Amino acid sequence: MKIEIEHELARQLVEAKYRLNGLPEHGMTWEQKQINHLMAVAPENWVGIALKRLKPAYAGNPNAELRAEVVTLYHKISKRGIAIDRKELARLIEEYTEKLRQDPFSEKLYKTLDWLKRVKVGADGKLRTELKPYHSITGRTGLMGTTPVNGFKVFRQALISAPKDNTTLSVDYTACEAGILAALSGDPKLKDDYANSDDLYETIANHLRNQGEEQLERKQAKTLFLTSIYGAKPNTIALKLKLSETDTERLQKQVMDYYTVAFTWLQERTIESYRSKLITSDSWQIHVSPDVRPTQIRNWPIQMMGMEIINSACLQADQKMLKVVGVVHDCIYIECRNENVEEETAALQKAMTQASRQQLDGFVLKTSVDFTTHC
Numbered sequence: 001m002k003i004e005i006e007h008e009l010a011r012q013l014v015e016a017k018y019r020l021n022g023l024p025e026h027g028m029t030w031e032q033k034q035i036n037h038l039m040a041v042a043p044e045n046w047v048g049i050a051l052k053r054l055k056p057a058y059a060g061n062p063n064a065e066l067r068a069e070v071v072t073l074y075h076k077i078s079k080r081g082i083a084i085d086r087k088e089l090a091r092l093i094e095e096y097t098e099k100l101r102q103d104p105f106s107e108k109l110y111k112t113l114d115w116l117k118r119v120k121v122g123a124d125g126k127l128r129t130e131l132k133p134y135h136s137i138t139g140r141t142g143l144m145g146t147t148p149v150n151g152f153k154v155f156r157q158a159l160i161s162a163p164k165d166n167t168t169l170s171v172d173y174t175a176c177e178a179g180i181l182a183a184l185s186g187d188p189k190l191k192d193d194y195a196n197s198d199d200l201y202e203t204i205a206n207h208l209r210n211q212g213e214e215q216l217e218r219k220q221a222k223t224l225f226l227t228s229i230y231g232a233k234p235n236t237i238a239l240k241l242k243l244s245e246t247d248t249e250r251l252q253k254q255v256m257d258y259y260t261v262a263f264t265w266l267q268e269r270t271i272e273s274y275r276s277k278l279i280t281s282d283s284w285q286i287h288v289s290p291d292v293r294p295t296q297i298r299n300w301p302i303q304m305m306g307m308e309i310i311n312s313a314c315l316q317a318d319q320k321m322l323k324v325v326g327v328v329h330d331c332i333y334i335e336c337r338n339e340n341v342e343e344e345t346a347a348l349q350k351a352m353t354q355a356s357r358q359q360l361d362g363f364v365l366k367t368s369v370d371f372t373t374h375c
Contacts, residue, residue: 066283067134070311073318074131074141080325081126082333083161083168083375084119092116092158116155125161131327133311138303139284141310141327162375167341171348172370173309173330173356175200180305181229183363185265189258191363201225204255211254215243228252229266229302231295270297281308282359305359306330313355320347331370338374345369 096113103109121127135142162168173179178200182190197203205221216224220241227237234249241248256263273279279286279297281304288297310330317324317332322344326333332352336344349367356365 069315070133073314073324074133074327076318077314077324077327078128078131080323080335081122081124081128082325083125083163083166083335084121084127084159085161086121086125088158089116089119089121092155119159129326134284136303137286138300139281139307140303140329141307143328156371157373160371160373162335162373164375165338166335167338167372167374168325168333168335169341169345169372170326170331170333170370171345171352171367172332173306173352174366174368176306176330176365177226177229177302179356179363179365180302180309180360181262181266183360184301184305185262187259187261187265190262194366195364204258207258208251208254213251213254216251224248224251225255228255229263229298231266231298266298269301270294273297273300279304281305283308283311309352309355309359309365312359313352316351316355317348320351322348322351333371341372 093113093116096109096116100106100109100113119127129143132142133139160168175194178190179194181187182194193203194200199218201222202218204225205216205218208216208221220243223240224237227240234252235245237252238245238248241251243251273288274290274297277288279288279300281301284304284307286300286304306329310327310332314324314327314332317334323335324332325335332348334344334348352367353364357363
């Protein structure tokens with residue numbers, strides 16, 4: 001009953017702004033269609049949990065309406081689902097069952113087969129995963145169950161399909177965490193490298209090679225940079241890079257010295273978060289207790305901003321009448337008619353670009369087409 005009451009309060013909040021006045025759907029604005037959908041939403045647990053977490057922390061917050069719109073949109077996306085090739089799914093299950101018979105003690109094979117068996121496809125050939133907006137501590141959307149876009153990416157090309165004469169595709173933000181850090185910190189070198197290089201992590205690897213670090217590859221440079229911005233120690237990073245702790249410590253110092261403004265900002269932001277006991281974004285906030293680890297605090301502002309950007313991008317894509325069928329971290333999946341692929345891909349990338357520009361005070365995150373399948 002409590003969940004139903006909270007859901008009803010959220011519905012009234014949005015309805016107060018966008019009165020329907022008996023309009024037929026074809027005559028409604030986008031906002032009115034949103035509230036029309038919200039009115040039809042059953043008070044399911046995932047909706048109730050999201051609203052329950054929002055209510056006490058954001059009573060009277062001016063962005064409550066935005067969050068209600070996001071909850072509504074993600075519910076709509078959850079119900080659409082992604083088309084799956086059921087024959088290919090059955091074939092893969094059979095293939096990995098046989099592999100496991102031949103190697104019954106393989107943990108990797110066991111996990112893969114378990115994942116494949118948990119991909120549940122409806123009678124219409126759609127896999128539906130409940131998106132839980134504002135589920136994590138940073139406001140990031142949580143995913144219930146398992147999907148081919150939230151597990152073994154190697155299976156996407158085989159499993160993800162599209163309805164007849166349609167295409168399913170996804171667009172991802174490129175090096176999202178690095179771009180957000182560049183914008184938030186204002187580091188001129190990082191901003192320039194992100195905006196003007198084809199591959200930021202190859203640029204970092206080249207910089208380190210110029211310093212005499214010939215053995216470092218692009219993948220290692222990416223790991224080094226990302227783990228460093230989240231405060232990992234050299235001994236932890238060394239295991240990932242498969243290098244000595246001494247070499248890793250030297251490499252980490254070179255990266256931190258090169259992007260000194262960004263790493264100084266991370267340190268100062270962490271100290272300020274402990275002092276103020278709060279981290280805030282446009283529509284979210286986190287209480288910082290004394291027992292929270294510094295590595296967590298360094299991560300939170302970047303992830304919170306990523307949440308704001310992807311939510312804004314999804315809302316703008318929906319306003320453009322794009323059929324969003326999936327959201328995974330910094331990646332958006334849409335379904336469209338084959339003849340409209342170029343037009344709708346461009347529209348999605350424009351929405352994602354605009355969302356980053358709005359949230360990052362003019363700085364733009366780059367996007368790339370991550371996946372495409374036709375039928």
